[in-house]
Amino acid sequence: MTAPLSEDDIIARYFAPLAGPGGLGLRDDAALLAPPAGCDLVLTKDAIVAGVHFFAGDPAAAIAQKALRVNLSDLAAKGAEPLGFLMALALPGATPEAWLADFARGLGEDARAFGIELLGGDTVSTPGPLVVSITAVGSVPNGRMVKRGGVRAGDFLYVSGSIGDAALGLKLRRGEGPPALSPDARAHLLERYLLPKPRLALVHAMRDFAHAGMDVSDGLVGDLTKMLSVSGVSARARLADVPLSDAARGAVRLDNALFETAMTGGDDYELLAGVPPENAALFEAAALAAGVAVTRIGEAIAGTGAPEFIGRDGVATVFARGNFSHF
């Protein structure tokens, strides 16, 4: 390790190259953003902390990408096209320069892949664990943001991709997964925990055909319950219809209790959508065209009670605030 870099050195060497025109080379106090004409801005801010949301020993590039992607996932759920982001980085004093270089490389790769620019931010030192706080900015045509509270009785409830992989990956990471799981399944689940995939490909499908959307970050059961509660409706959902990856199915076959982990664990970063029946075919076709699977898992119904989850055994269960008690 060489002498520690100053904040100015870190910014000039590693982050200024990621700044676009709005970031003013990260040489100003603030970023400048000319909002696209006819658009509203959508802003979201999620922070991740070492030892809480990721392992301190994860590859630096993956930590940067996770911090960015959990925010982009929120934009996707709102039907918003990402424009850029700001980042505050609280760095432990002994962070080696090679770590910073890898972090910036990962961040830059994602910024290019998602077509967004680093607008600005702050690098500070901390005596505690690494904290990465990102504010992502996106845009939607005026009045078109997909709200969490827009589910109406009769809407079909959809979920993207597959549910539970990341929660099972975290179990494996902690050495708690089923030992007999195949190496391929293990690798898939670990990767899904390490690196969420924001479903930006669904931005147009969400905006054009959904009444409501949110991203699944705290577990499907809890997040669906939350979306329905904000919308003032209830629902019937079928857990047997919730899409699982082959890897997750393999894990559940080896240990049936892991089904509960999959349904209530977090870090999915899939999208939940409430879609009116007349739009269902269009929504499914748009998702298919975008290359992301969407699966209908239930229907919203009138009422303000907690949603009814029909378990794989056909038994209906109501969860209080998403706490998982029995299927």
Added chain:
Amino acid sequence: MTAPLSEDDIIARYFAPLAGPGGLGLRDDAALLAPPAGCDLVLTKDAIVAGVHFFAGDPAAAIAQKALRVNLSDLAAKGAEPLGFLMALALPGATPEAWLADFARGLGEDARAFGIELLGGDTVSTPGPLVVSITAVGSVPNGRMVKRGGVRAGDFLYVSGSIGDAALGLKLRRGEGPPALSPDARAHLLERYLLPKPRLALVHAMRDFAHAGMDVSDGLVGDLTKMLSVSGVSARARLADVPLSDAARGAVRLDNALFETAMTGGDDYELLAGVPPENAALFEAAALAAGVAVTRIGEAIAGTGAPEFIGRDGVATVFARGNFSHF
């Protein structure tokens, strides 16, 4: 202490009441901001960490206000009217609810005082110190953001308010100040360290009359050097003209070495401006009308060398990167 609140409880009880219409009651994944017509947005993000930027034992309300105000200070320097803010809060596990209540009260008082709304954010737990990361959003008429790099040769250099109070307050806080300092002076300096005053009253003066602006957060000598370097000009500045409060003057009288602390210490959150001579009288009049003192401390000159600081003894000194060596 009662049972710890969940993130949802904390948001619903303490932060949702601070949300305006764009924050959607903090019950959505993201905030919605309709940018004012004909305006650019200005975004800034500063984070503060317990034990680094403030004392963990500071009043919770003051910590919240400092976190917000250091961001509003950046907006003021850019000539931007504040619209709202997002906040990520990394909370140590044992944070008592009374602390949260006081933090939210302070934040809410400032949000009302500055006419801005809480747009959204994230509350996470951390095994480390408290981290508050705020992203503030402001607006300027299209193309009117006051840049850091806009100083031109011939511009007069101004600073608002008084310089050095906070750095001296920090010394007192650490028990390093002059013991003979009067209780009033001591209280003034401690208060200036605890609670910066963002110079939002100068937004119009900056926007209408300044070529360039930045806020002084890392010490006057270093920040002025930075502003000139980004602008591609040099300067002659007179340290004897830098405005000191009565309290700071009292401290320097008791210990002459504290003058260096005042000029190079940080946390001033005053504004630096480069103003063309033909605008100088208008700039001064606008500041006077706004109730904030501005003082001319030097002039920008052609050249790319480090600025020359003329000390109180009449001796000129050049500082490399703002490091203070001698006056």
